[in-house]
Amino acid sequence: MPTIKKLLRGRFPMLTVFTGAVLAFSAYRFYYPDDAASGLEAAPGLEVKVFAAEPLLLNPTNIDIDEKGRVWVCEAINYRPVQNPANPKRPEGDRILILEDNDGDGRADKQKVFYQGNDVNAALGICVLGNKAIVSVSPNVFIFTDTDGDDKADKKELLFTGIDGEQHDHAVHAFSFGPDGKLYFNFGNEGKNIKDKNGEPLKDRLGNVIADNGKPYRQGMVFRCNMDGSDIEVLGNNFRNNYEVAVDSYGTLWQSDNDDDGNRGVRINYVMQYGNYGYQDEMTGAGWRAPRANMETEIPLRHWHLNDPGVVPNLLQTGAGSPTGILLYEGDLLPEVFRNQVIHSDAGPNVVRAYPVKPDGAGYKAELVNILTTKDDKWFRPSDVGIAPDGSLIVADWYDPGVGGHRMQDVNKGRLFRVAPPGTPYKVPAPDLKSAEGALHALNSPNLATRYLGWTKLNSLGKKAEKVLARQFQTDANPRFRARACWLLSKLEAKKAKKYIGLAVADANADIRITGLRAAMELKMDVNPLLNKLASDPSPQVRREVAVQLRFNTTAEAPAIWTRLANQYDGNDRWYLEALGIGAGLQWDKCFNTWYQQTDRNMAKKATRDITWRARTPAAMALLPGLISDPLVPAAELPRYFRAFDFYPESPGKQLLLTGLLNGGGARNTQINMLALAQISPESAGQPQVQAALQQVLEANKGKIEFIEMVNRFKIRNQDAGLLNMALTQPSSPIGMEAAKSLLAGNPDLLEKNINGSDESATAIFTALGTFGDLKTLKWMETVSTNPARNMRVRQSAIKTMGMSRTGEDRILAMVKKKNMEPGLQQASASVLFRASRPAIREEAAQYITNPSKEGKPLAPIDKLAVLSGNAVNGKAVFAASCLVCHKVNTAGSLFGPELSEIGNKLPKIALYDAILNPSAGISFGYEGYVVKLKNGTTVEGIIASETNDKLDVRFPGGAVISYPKADVVSKSLSGSSPMPSNLQQGMTQQELVDLVEYLTTLKKVGN
Incomplete structure (x- = not known):
């Protein structure tokens, strides 16, 4: 010892x-590594043991397990070197390791380096298939081949390239072998593009370049392709960071997706093929915070545009987290609750979970069941999970105090854990691939690498394997084994393939019927007879699959088949409705018109209203005013029909329909007028019916944000007194800020008059305008701050609010450098300049003024602070004074930076101190500061809340969002630093900082 x-x-x-x-x-x-498992807790019926630990491996980002039970590991020492400059680097590059348990004791005792190089630094994915390993490391996907069996890569080839997001967690992730013999993979919303090995942009089956450009794809995507990368398909899009995709034996896809950090919107998705998953506005690319009709009340739902027509629902939302590796467990070693279920690692809350699913109409519903959690070790960061050939789980642990934001604080550790029933030995017999029977046994393995070998052998045997495959397909009690055999039988010569597919679609098991249809589609058979047969299937899930598979069917029969499916929609199953939308998506005119001619057109039925809402054809748009005007349609539904208008291009006909909805008084009519005016073109403001509706809506919304929106939209100037009142009485709220901004644009003289009036008015207006950095506003503030006739408190307020913008910081520094500033203003200036995000500002300011300190002495180092105990009650008060302007906790605060309601689940004390004292070392993705330069000479700094072709929305401290026309934007660039003040702690004592961190550790999710 x-x-x-x-x-x-x-x-x-x-x-x-x-x-x-x-x-x-x-x-x-x-x-300590040998006892690391004692810090974890496994589910009942399972135990956790260390399989490997440092120094055998370090910082595992992703793993795979081969047919021998060996664990292949992607290491990440060279992770984000710019963001982690203090960490040691490995000049020779990161490694792909093979870890092996030679003596069967369940602990790896041998390490091999399969490959090492700077071209695999911080690789995010590995898939082992025979003597090949597919390694995902943006901008490339490599295939490494061991040609001589020595466990060393002898050949390196490109599979794909041109993927954005190099050294980014939202880039390309791991590949997986599907039951159909194809590869499945995904990338997050930094992937952007994908090109073939020669650098040529890849296109989908319709000739669209596959790119995040809205034509038609957005953000993260999931793909399917042949083993050589050909025939690539986009199976889903508009994810944020869909970290791996799992495929079950039926060909059903499952993913997780991460939210904008802190919004408690992490989700699990059943990936309905060709669906849109709603991270951005499908039509404009606007972010989820952008105002829209029918906006969801809860932020975790709003985050995914779930009220929009054309967004596939989520299977499950799991709250806050940092989701990573995912798989589909089709073994029988684990307890029953985990069999045939999605299993998922979530590094943020230190947990590995399963999501047992049940059919729910045309889709599924699920619950959370923990497999592996931490007792008290908050460094446990499960980055991936894999299935060994014996059915046990191997969990990779990137052991670190923090997670997310590209920050890594430790490079000396890394663990693998094995999860299995107590006392289960780690025995992995070699697969027998010499016979069809042996290959079939390999095909039935829970381990994908073994399954791949069995699949490949059986496929190569062709008709010689038919007998064993047919036996399994027709008699096996396990429907997933039957499905695997079905896929291979469909690869036989055409006549036999058709025979087995016919048997599959007539099977008593709905999942086998779905498998048969999917196999027929991949073979590009004449599927209309199958679609006609299955369109009346008793299972809504089978009918869902028929609807989805109609998407590219341009035959004359397709609209009639779609109509039969639509007539079976019950008005309650969103999965079914979105499947109908996917199926009709490329030929809405034909499908909708055929359906509408054959239905009873009874809009009293919700099913009829839903299909009209979901459709994308002029015939459906023409029906929306009738729905909105019908008094029998519930008022709660009205916003959704107005939102449906947004999915049609602008046209005179659309505007005519909207203006025709404007009507008289009453609560319902006021609601309709408000919704219609939000979409009616401002050029229509002169029409009498528009004027009358405007007056009605303004009167009904005095003092509300809707009032300001109408004033701004239609450039109304006879309501300035109301705007001024909002700015003066609510200067710190988004309403007051928006009111002041509206006056700044339309009646700045009124603002200036009040600034030159009472001290209270000046302070309120400065507060409301402080974050925007407008040159005119800054000039007013500078004039007041340098006016000795004004009260010093007002002058200091002017300085402090000037400092809330980047341009304002520059002006204050220029004032300080003149060396004639009064002591009271020096103090206010110092409180601004020494908390600036730009180091150059802080450094230059130090040459002219003294850095203020509440205690006048430096803080203790982080490692000393982290062992101190604080008072959480006092910390809550510190948080309210220093942090609520930018962060939200439950219902308090504002949404500028990440919500912190569950931060205590994610970060231990050492990481919380690091986040506060070194905010720019690890910036959560989506919360980066941007510098925006405008044509009028103003420079503003904030967070990009949304961006479309027409406008840029910038979010400022306090939560206010300003929309800048793209035509007014000269440039936008990353600031390189966090919007969070770098010297936040200078406004508090060391004990107050300790109390603040103590409070943050109490912010935790209750339950799973």
């Missing part, structure tokens, strides 16, 4: 006490 202790002290100089299972550091508690 003294030798181990000496070694550990050499690697971890902060070590103070060694107690066996736990190492107590001055900064944190750390489980």
